[in-house]
Amino acid sequence: SGIGAAVARRLGAQGWRLVLSGRDAERLGRVAERAPASVFPADLTRSGAERRLTRFALDHTGRVDLLVAGAGVGWAGDFTAMPPSDLDEVVEVVEVDLLSTLRLVRQVVPHMVEAGSGRVVLVGSLAGAVAVRGEAVYSAAKAGLGAFADALRYELRGSGVAVGLVVPGVVDTPFFDRRGVPYRRSWPGPVP
Numbered sequence: 726s727g728i729g730a731a732v733a734r735r736l737g738a739q740g741w742r743l744v745l746s747g748r749d750a751e752r753l754g755r756v757a758e759r760a761p762a763s764v765f766p767a768d769l770t771r772s773g774a775e776r777r778l779t780r781f782a783l784d785h786t787g788r789v790d791l792l793v794a795g796a797g798v799g800w801a802g803d804f805t806a807m808p809p810s811d812l813d814e815v816v817e818v819v820e821v822d823l824l825s826t827l828r829l830v831r832q833v834v835p836h837m838v839e840a841g842s843g844r845v846v847l848v849g850s851l852a853g854a855v856a857v858r859g860e861a862v863y864s865a866a867k868a869g870l871g872a873f874a875d876a877l878r879y880e881l882r883g884s885g886v887a888v889g890l891v892v893p894g895v896v897d898t899p900f901f902d903r904r905g906v907p908y909r910r911s912w913p914g915p916v917p
């Protein structure tokens with residue numbers, strides 16, 4: 726969806742052999758029609774999903790040159806007023822945006838190191854770079870992802886594997902509908 730689908734279209738047009746993943750098999754199929762790709766529907770919060778996805782990618786392409794890890798969900802709300810019990814649900818944000826990404830990178834990177842080349846691109850957020858009022862949990866998860874990207878980059882120096890962190894501002898995608906709270910700030914404005 727959203728940024729992931731746009732990245733797939735762009736890379737597909739450049740001739741990359743793609744493996745697309747997300748939970749919604751039907752939507753993956755539609756994206757794959759516009760960017761020739763193999764699809765692997767998976768919920769990355771499920772145990773072992775990242776391992777199965779990595780195996781699928783290696784089986785279909787032989788090696789992984791680029792991992793774009795952008796699966797993410799938003800959360801907006803008043804942290805202080807939130808009933809403490811709601812934190813258990815909100816923790817899904819940390820699970821998807823941070824932990825699932827760590828697990829997936831852990832599966833893929835050793836193959837890149839072995840090959841002596843590869844690129845990991847993590848999709849962070851402006852909210853993780855500056856922290857945003859009303860998005861405390863999301864900001865924390867994305868800030869964690871940013872620190873992880875920096876640490877991994879130091880660790881992989883000289884290995885031939887590069888690590889990038891993309892820090893989008895506001896992008897016009899289904900992200901805001903899904904989190905259930907529309908984007909209301911006057912600045913920055915959404916980009917397509």
Ligand SMILES: NC(=O)c1ccc[n+]([C@@H]2O[C@H](COP(=O)([O-])OP(=O)(O)OC[C@H]3O[C@@H](n4cnc5c(N)ncnc54)[C@H](OP(=O)(O)O)[C@@H]3O)[C@@H](O)[C@H]2O)c1
Pocket residue numbers: 726727728729746747748749750752767768769770795796797798799821822848849850851892893894895896897898899900901903
């Ligand atoms: N839109 C913005 O303004 C904005 C700004 C800064 C950063 N970002 C980040 O950009 C990334 C992409 O967001 P987007 O704007 O493109 O929103 P989006 O259209 O809602 O895309 C989110 C993607 O994550 C996948 N996903 C969510 N939960 C998943 C799970 N448990 N397992 C596997 N895949 C899962 C979704 O696929 P399924 O629904 O099929 O699972 C979908 O492809 C996110 O990490 C988001 O935090 C967005």
